[in-house]
Amino acid sequence: MADLVDSVLSWLNTKLPFKFVYASEYWMVDMGPHIFPVKKYRMLYEKVIALGARPEDFIKPEPVSDDDLLLVHTPDYVNRVRSGALTSLEVQALEMPFSPEVVRFFLLMTGGTIKAAEEALKTGLAFHLGGGFHHAFPDHGEGFCLFNDVAVTLEKMKRENRLNRAMIVDGDLHQGNGTAYIFSKKDYVFTFSIHQMDIYPSNKQVSSLDIGLWSGDNDEAYLGALEPYFPRLYEEYKPDLIIYIAGADPYQKDLLSGLDISPLALKKRDRLVIEQARRLKIPLVIVLGGGYARQIEETVDIHLNTIKEAIRASRKSPPPIAASLISAK
Numbered sequence: 001m002a003d004l005v006d007s008v009l010s011w012l013n014t015k016l017p018f019k020f021v022y023a024s025e026y027w028m029v030d031m032g033p034h035i036f037p038v039k040k041y042r043m044l045y046e047k048v049i050a051l052g053a054r055p056e057d058f059i060k061p062e063p064v065s066d067d068d069l070l071l072v073h074t075p076d077y078v079n080r081v082r083s084g085a086l087t088s089l090e091v092q093a094l095e096m097p098f099s100p101e102v103v104r105f106f107l108l109m110t111g112g113t114i115k116a117a118e119e120a121l122k123t124g125l126a127f128h129l130g131g132g133f134h135h136a137f138p139d140h141g142e143g144f145c146l147f148n149d150v151a152v153t154l155e156k157m158k159r160e161n162r163l164n165r166a167m168i169v170d171g172d173l174h175q176g177n178g179t180a181y182i183f184s185k186k187d188y189v190f191t192f193s194i195h196q197m198d199i200y201p202s203n204k205q206v207s208s209l210d211i212g213l214w215s216g217d218n219d220e221a222y223l224g225a226l227e228p229y230f231p232r233l234y235e236e237y238k239p240d241l242i243i244y245i246a247g248a249d250p251y252q253k254d255l256l257s258g259l260d261i262s263p264l265a266l267k268k269r270d271r272l273v274i275e276q277a278r279r280l281k282i283p284l285v286i287v288l289g290g291g292y293a294r295q296i297e298e299t300v301d302i303h304l305n306t307i308k309e310a311i312r313a314s315r316k317s318p319p320p321i322a323a324s325l326i327s328a329k
């Protein structure tokens with residue numbers, strides 16, 4: 001009997017405490033010789049398998065529908081993306097190749113963040129092994145972002161009365177300009193962004209709270225800037241859902257980063273953002289955001305640390321009580 005109890009307990013301990021959203025198509029898209037490392041999605045997926053994930057731990061996304069895209073994006077933009085009719089200037093602003101394959105990549109990624117939010121509202125936490133395309137605006141894409149998966153997801157959840165208030169915690173190196181713009185006139189989303197000031201986007205938008213860092217800023221400056229706000233923002237704003245963009249690109253060896261931030265500091269960032277959300281029983285979606293280290297393994301390891309922090313925090317704090325969730329009403 002004791003043996004049986006032990007084996008059940010060990011099974012419970014090794015079982016991953018939340019679902020991952022992932023599609024193998026994420027890394028099959030051909031971006032050509034481009035800095036955007038789609039391979040990281042597959043590499044991270046393999047690391048999650050190595051952590052003990054089973055097929056039932058993954059949710060496969062559907063491509064987002066036009067109806068959902070139109071909650072954020074303009075009909076003209078959606079039509080022109082769909083028909084491959086972006087102008088060369090628009091493709092230039094996107095800073096990546098534009099092809100039917102790339103369009104499908106972003107349709108799936110947007111559907112993936114929606115799936116993760118639906119799952120998080122049911123179970124407390126979901127991890128999208130993709131997503132975080134925070135530079136897309138309603139009428140144009142830029143900075144490797146064709147559609148704003150985060151904004152479309154929150155608009156959909158709001159429209160379906162699954163939440164009253166939401167928060168975006170954007171830890172990507174770059175300011176979440178598209179998301180900040182989209183929600184600047186909507187008071188149901190609190191947008192928080194910590195980013196490097198002296199890089200793209202040159203035209204910063206106004207988030208609910210922006211923390212600007214400068215080239216050369218180190219771990220101490222980074223964590224010192226973050227710590228006063230967590231859990232304070234959660235306690236004051238009381239969101240029904242948090243989307244955390246756990247960008248790996250603030251890393252000191254990232255090709256796009258001027259910050260001097262170590263993987264350990266990024267891990268501490270993750271712990272702060274995730275653990276406090278769990279402790280307060282606020283449903284949490286984690287998406288990857290950027291990461292462009294010369295050694296792709298380093299980007300993948302930083303993302304893997306975020307997954308490990310999420311597992312750790314989930315085991316430490318029980319899931320939210322389903323009855324407290326709006327989705328259950």
Ligand SMILES: [Zn+2]
Pocket residue numbers: 172173174247249289290291
């Ligand atoms: Zn970035």
